Amino acid sequence: MSAIAQKYQMSVVSGGRPVLPRGGKSVCTVTHDGQALVVPFSNQLRVYSLETRQCIKTVKFANSAVLSQIFPAARVADIVMGDATGAVTGPAAEKLLTLFTDLGHAIVLNYKGKLTETPAVHAIPVDTKLGERVEKVFVSGESLRVLIAGANDYKLAQLAFNTDKVVLTEPVVFPGAMLTAWSGDEQVFAALCRDPAAGNQKQVRVQSVHSSAISTAIPLEKVIPNATTAPNTSSKNARFVSALAIDNSGTQLALGFASGVITIVNVADLQSRLLKWHIDAVLALAFTDDGAYLLSGGWEKVMLFWQLASNTQQFLPRLNGIVVDIQPRGKYYTLALQLAENESSADYQIVVLNAADLTSRVQISGPMPVFNDQTRSAAQPVSALKSNTQINISKKKHRRKLVKATRQDFTTIIEQNPQTKQLYIPHMSALQTFDFYKNEQSALQFMTDGMNNAMGKVRDELNIRDPEIKNIKVTRDGNWLVSYEVEYPPEDLMSSGDLCHVLKFWTRQEDQSQWTLRTKVLNPHGKGTPITNIMVAPVSVANGGAGCITADNNGGMKYWAFDTAEKNWCLKKLLIPNFTNYSNSVSLAWSRDGSLIFHGFDDKLQIIDFDNFKQVSVPGSPDDSDVSMPGEFTVDSEIQAVKLVGEKNLVIATKTTLSVIDLLLGKITRGFDLYPYVNGMYKNSHLDRLISCDEKNEKLALVINEQVADTADYKAHILVFNGDLSKVLDRFTHDEYISWIGWNHDTDFIFVDIQSRFGVVGTTVNTEMVDDSNREDVMEGILDGAAAAAETSGETAHSSSESYLEKLRELSRKKNGVANTTVANGAAANGTQDEDAMDIEQEIIAGNHKDDHGINMNSFSNMFENIQNVPMETLFDSVMKALS
Known part of the structure; x- marks a missing residue:
């Protein structure tokens, strides 16, 4: 069947943006062997090799029925390597990770394998109706403590996974908590709170996570610069704490203020000193593991190294974005940068630096489109100087504004290269080149x-x-x-x-x-x-x-x-x-x-x-040759888009109608009423971004966005028409506002939503995009087979060959029912079995092996219909699927 006659399908295949919950703090996690980094995205988990700087594994939530029900309603709150529930221990747990969501889900995933098995899901008892959210999970041996943020307070409770349910015990409540931080080894916790017993005076509480070794409260007035000597002269910015950090020993506390001043406090005697360099709000603070250095960052796009013994500074300047989070992770530093020039959404970039020489190991970012209006995910960092930001910014106020506004336009501009298929996304003064099929940024050029x-x-x-x-x-x-x-x-x-x-x-x-x-x-x-x-x-x-x-x-x-x-x-x-x-x-x-x-x-x-x-x-x-058009x-009304479908059909979209002009007849032959759907929804000519034409097959795709009643949420409808709009070929519904749709110069339409997720509406399915990309798993299977054979025989080279032959024997058994039955019943002698297997293996290698499937001229026809867009490794996978 040709691509033209096939039925259209819709799937969300790539894109997404890195997740930075907890006020911009990164939840990236280094794997057990320290060779890879697990990064949560809004729609998937991605594993990056710190050596090759490539994505070696992708776990897409949409490919699992369980995960697709949990996301995107929930977001990733924390990642713990291994099975945090304790059900799996030992070497088998090294392939697992536990994903905690803000809504209280604990999901155990095999991040090195395919999503073929149903992941285990446990429910942490949090009352989401009262605004409770999981913020962080602290692990120390077999002890688990979870930090839960409520509407007015935080609580730190013991977390236990029993056979029948999940239990929270021994809660430590931090009333009026506004800002939290924890040490690099996650053993000490600090929170900026309002003390109800002292007239809501601010204080910093320092608490051991898994014990009661440290428990103290520091009044903020005693550590604010000039608060005790000249209380009337200290400005609001000098009293507003924008960042917090505690060292591993719990003896040093760092407070960053909106004025740019950093205060280092000795927890034992409350002696403090000031570090001054930043000229705007301090957004990120972190102590090194030994406590000798303090790392800080902010609006200046510079990471500072403060040597606390000598009060000297070192700088890492000219970063791509504002530093909103710094986390030392052994021999690496993980930085979270926000490209705040785009005020329509929150664009983040994860950068991993080598702690020895500060060279970049990997840079991670998703697509960064600029939308016409601010989306609900737009959030600017705290700034005391930027005129259009406020210190006490309210996300609820912004959401109420979106709920009341019925004429929001969240469209964007994206262009695709007809030859390379790369997507070009304007990002304010820069241009992002995004590889749609590899799902990664190729370049960012000013x-x-x-x-x-x-x-x-x-x-x-x-x-x-x-x-x-x-x-x-x-x-x-x-x-x-x-x-x-x-x-x-x-x-x-x-x-x-x-x-x-x-x-x-x-x-x-x-x-x-x-x-x-x-x-x-x-x-x-x-x-x-x-x-x-x-x-x-x-x-x-x-x-x-x-x-x-x-x-x-x-x-x-x-x-x-x-x-x-x-x-x-x-x-x-x-x-x-x-x-x-x-x-x-x-x-x-x-x-x-x-x-x-x-x-x-x-008009x-x-x-x-x-x-x-x-x-x-x-x-x-x-x-009627005498009459001319x-x-x-x-x-x-005003024309919003003009599309030529084929040689004679001209589609005109106005604010009220979608019409077709037959150029040979010189008149409008068909029209649809768009007024109930797009009235006032888009600015002039922006509806053109939601209409795309397949020039080869003469098809037209139209997107209609709909706001869910009394909410800030949206859903989108995609309609695929034939050339003269006389028939709707397919229609689909997407769970988010679609900002752009375009033809990929072959047979498919590509779209992006306001969550920066890319989807495809087309007649071809690319297995590399739909399935989990698992380059590491292929190599891992070969190495594991070789290692297992080596343990049995003691000869590495010979065992590797035996492992390879065994794989071929398994393939031959699947292809030959007689051989499989013979091996299962044990009727054949070892010598005869090996000879038969070797003959089959030689036939497979020579390409002469035949099976019950029968390969004919139509076996590979489907995979060549989209050959221009399919990478070589995907074509190889398709060939193997046709053979199997």
Whole structure:
């Protein structure tokens, strides 16, 4: 069956963002052997090798019926290596990990194997209706203690997994706790609380986790700088604690304030000293294992090493984001960075540094799209200087705003390279290159000239806006990138409203990961005139498609192409603005042969002859040759998108309807009412991001987002139409707001939601994306087989060969029922069995072995329908599945 006739399927296959619960603290965990790092994402667990810096294992929650019911409603609160319940011990537990969720689930997973078995799930008794959440699990031998955050307090309780239920005992309550921290060995706990017995005065409580060896309370007033000597002069920022840390011995306490000052307190005698370098809020603090150094970070994008004996500092500058968490892990430092330039969502990056030389071992991040409005996951770190952040930011207030707002637009811009299939995601002043099939970031390149490119901002610099990328397009050959950016002048000036619009053309060689700027055009449509849309040329134009059209908000258009003589991009044609009004509702479409351009402006559609760049009239139907179709249509409301499906069907989406114009008949042949679904939901031309056209098979995909009543949650509907919208081929429902959908230049549609998860609607299924990628498991099976044989015979080389032959024998038994029966009954002698097995093995190797399945010309037909998108290892897996 061809791909065109197959039924569409929808699946969420990749993407997601790293999870940083507990106020931005990382929950990454190093494996038993210290060679890999387990990182939780919003939709999966990923295991990264610290030696090869590659992802060696992916455990996707959607592939398990049990995990798919728990996530995404719950989030990962902590990870404990091994079986924390005690059911499995010894070497077998080294392949297990226990996943704790904030809703009280304890899930035991075999992270080195496939999700073929149902994982064991235990329920921790937390009252989620009262706002209780699991924050952290502390392990010391067989002792487990769990930290539970409530609406008004925290409690630290003993956790026991009995045969019939999970029990919490010996709770230690921390009333009014606002900020928590624990030592690197997780033996000492500290919390900033309000003491109800002392008039809600703030105090820091230091408590041993698994014993009562340390239990003390320190009034905050005694350690705040200048609070005792000049209480009336200390500012609010100097009294607001933004970070907390305690060393392994429980003798040193570090408090970071919003003013940037760090106070080191000796717990025994409350003697304190100040460390001053930060000029904004301190966001991350951590002691090294020996307590000799204090590590700190914040808005400056710098990690500081404070040598406490000499009060000297060392710096690790020019990090990619704001340092929100630092955790020493033996010979590694784990940093959590937030790319706070994107205020529409929370974008995090996990960086693992070698503690000896501070070299980066691995950098982990998910896709980072920029949404048009702030999503419910948007959270800015505490800042005393940034004008649009507040110290006491309320997530509940932001959620109430989303519930009341019925016209939110969370769409985004993503472009796919037609040749490499890589996704290009604009991220403020940078461009992220994301490999959809490997599910990892390939590159992050700054495309504009801004302060964030070279260093972090400080003080008033936080209010300076860097240039932002507003639109990108990739040519059909994949060799050129067109970007449009806006430069913002400083605020509070007479020229603050004079924006500079920049059009750039980039090129890249096949062996390069970075784009190289070739041409830069300032204000291409005139001073102060924005570019509202960009359309790249089809392959039939400009020597394979090295051209594009830009449109402005007054009806003007310009055609740019690469001139081989000038070796540069040049302006070739232009259409002078001919409208008296201004509108940002501008849409473009281009016929495949390059002869016609369809220009939607406000509520009018113009048909432009590309040769002379003038409006044309198209001949009418053959039955009425004297009547001609006008080169301009007027529709009911502002045009949001124009899509050409095939050679004759032009789909026009307005704010109220979805219509089809038959270009041969010159009239609208079909229409649908969109008003109940998208009325006021999207800004001008943003509906174009939710409509995509399959140019090969002439299919159209439409996304309709729906807000769940009285909540800040959304769900999305995907409709797949045929070319003239006469039939709905398939419809799907997704559990989240979809921000973009696009054609992958083959047979599938790719979409992304506001949780940065990527999904596929298509006729082909890529086993590498749907199944768990398990490169480590393959090598592990070979090595385990060789090691087991070596223990039996004592000869490593010979045993490895025996293990390999045994694998082939097992394969031959599955392929040959007679051989399998003979071995099972023990009827054949050892010599005859070995001879038969060796003959079968030789036939398998030579390719002459035949089985009951029968391989014919149709055995491999399905796997070649999407051959352009399938990596070699996936093709190999598909071949083996066809053989098995």
